[in-house]
Amino acid sequence: MASTSSLHLSKHLLLPRNTHRARPSSSGSPRSFVPAAASRVNGHAAPNGKPRHINGDGGGKKINGAAVNGKTHVNGRDRIHLSVSTGGGGQDGTGLRVAFQGAPGAYSEFAAKTALPGCDTVPCRAFADALSAVDRGLVDRAILPVESTMEGTALRNYDLLLRHELVVVQEINLFVHYCLLAMPGVRAAQVRRVISHPMALAHCGRALARLGVDREPVEDTAGAVEMLRSNMMLDTAAIASPRAADLYGLDVLAHGLQDESWNVTRFLLLSKPPSPVAVPVDADAKTSMVVAHRGGSMAVVLKVLSAFSSRNINMSKLEVINNEGGGVGVGEPRPPVMILDTGARGAPTLRSFPHVLYVDCEGAADDPLVLDAIKEIEKFAVFVRVLGCYAADTNVYDLQ
Numbered sequence: 001m002a003s004t005s006s007l008h009l010s011k012h013l014l015l016p017r018n019t020h021r022a023r024p025s026s027s028g029s030p031r032s033f034v035p036a037a038a039s040r041v042n043g044h045a046a047p048n049g050k051p052r053h054i055n056g057d058g059g060g061k062k063i064n065g066a067a068v069n070g071k072t073h074v075n076g077r078d079r080i081h082l083s084v085s086t087g088g089g090g091q092d093g094t095g096l097r098v099a100f101q102g103a104p105g106a107y108s109e110f111a112a113k114t115a116l117p118g119c120d121t122v123p124c125r126a127f128a129d130a131l132s133a134v135d136r137g138l139v140d141r142a143i144l145p146v147e148s149t150m151e152g153t154a155l156r157n158y159d160l161l162l163r164h165e166l167v168v169v170q171e172i173n174l175f176v177h178y179c180l181l182a183m184p185g186v187r188a189a190q191v192r193r194v195i196s197h198p199m200a201l202a203h204c205g206r207a208l209a210r211l212g213v214d215r216e217p218v219e220d221t222a223g224a225v226e227m228l229r230s231n232m233m234l235d236t237a238a239i240a241s242p243r244a245a246d247l248y249g250l251d252v253l254a255h256g257l258q259d260e261s262w263n264v265t266r267f268l269l270l271s272k273p274p275s276p277v278a279v280p281v282d283a284d285a286k287t288s289m290v291v292a293h294r295g296g297s298m299a300v301v302l303k304v305l306s307a308f309s310s311r312n313i314n315m316s317k318l319e320v321i322n323n324e325g326g327g328v329g330v331g332e333p334r335p336p337v338m339i340l341d342t343g344a345r346g347a348p349t350l351r352s353f354p355h356v357l358y359v360d361c362e363g364a365a366d367d368p369l370v371l372d373a374i375k376e377i378e379k380f381a382v383f384v385r386v387l388g389c390y391a392a393d394t395n396v397y398d399l400q
């Protein structure tokens with residue numbers, strides 16, 4: 001049976017972080033909601049038909065102002081980012097190149113510009129292209145959406161991350177507000193088909209069912225908008241951000257298309273190891289890891305939980321993947337998870353594991369308590385790989 005279950009509760013994002021931290025905390029404050037001033041991102045609306053390229057000024061100036069605590073912050077490829085006190089959002093990204101999947105105006109691009117104001121964003125056709133751009137040293141970071149409050153872990157993106165020798169250096173949570181966009185003058189009644197990124201189509205399932213339209217997945221939300229524009233499609237609408245409407249000069253037929261009003265996507269920023277980003281001493285750290293085990297029973301999940309809980313370490317994610325043969329009704333069985341073993345002597349090797357746990361815990365990877373927990377897990381696991389240690393960002397940033 002192939003199965004996946006997640007203990008990462010979607011509403012977790014809403015909960016105050018009042019549990020014990022393995023690392024001393026400065027804030028202890030609940031996750032806050034930060035409007036990110038989309039108008040500042042867009043500049044002015046693009047002239048009709050002329051997508052505005054937004055690689056210049058960053059979108060997170062306001063956030064930067066709000067999040068940075070006034071300490072010196074440095075940038076540049078050969079120096080370490082030291083500045084933020086409240087977590088990852090708002091680090092200065094000047095001089096950094098960040099690869100994202102999609103066309104200009106994609107949510108991932110906005111997340112990148114919010115996480116690293118002033119960075120240069122590099123559009124890529126596929127997520128895999130964005131990750132290999134980092135691998136090959138063409139860019140400094142890639143940004144990857146890895147989970148959403150509506151759908152849990154984006155397993156395909158997580159799988160991609162595990163196949164690369166990259167480290168997580170930052171996280172950012174973005175409130176995703178979906179709009180229905182169409183060519184100027186097109187009315188909702190004329191729309192027969194809606195195109196968008198598969199995640200956007202899934203998040204708007206009920207609204208689309210009500211509209212009674214066909215759905216067609218495309219690479220990304222902004223790419224869908226670009227497609228409408230360049231092919232002058234009059235019977236088709238796209239789901240994308242209000243910012244994409246501005247950029248490409250399309251009409252917004254409907255706002256807030258998502259089935260649930262609270263729709264937050266978590267993105268990870270990835271870099272080549274070793275991590276060039278130090279976790280500020282006054283920030284809460286978070287460590288992400290993947291644990292492969294022999295399977296057979298859920299007892300291993302209890303053992304992992306106990307390794308952390310016995311040390312009072314809070315976990316913020318536990319995703320259980322069991323891909324052992326048969327599918328779940330429809331489609332092909334999910335293949336085992338492929339993980340690049342970067343710890344082995346010699347060249348990193350790609351290994352295949354049917355039973356895997358994705359774990360995020362509070363605390364730094366070099367915190368003795370966290371190290372101890374990992375050591376305990378290594379006693380019964382087949383393989384553990386730490387994916388990164390970074391500043392926990394408790395904010396949720398908004399486009400509007």
Ligand SMILES: O=C(O)C(=O)Cc1ccccc1
Pocket residue numbers: 101102105106107108109145176197199200219220221222265
């Ligand atoms: O297609 C995009 O715009 C993306 O960046 C991917 C995505 C899609 C839906 C929610 C978050 C990210």
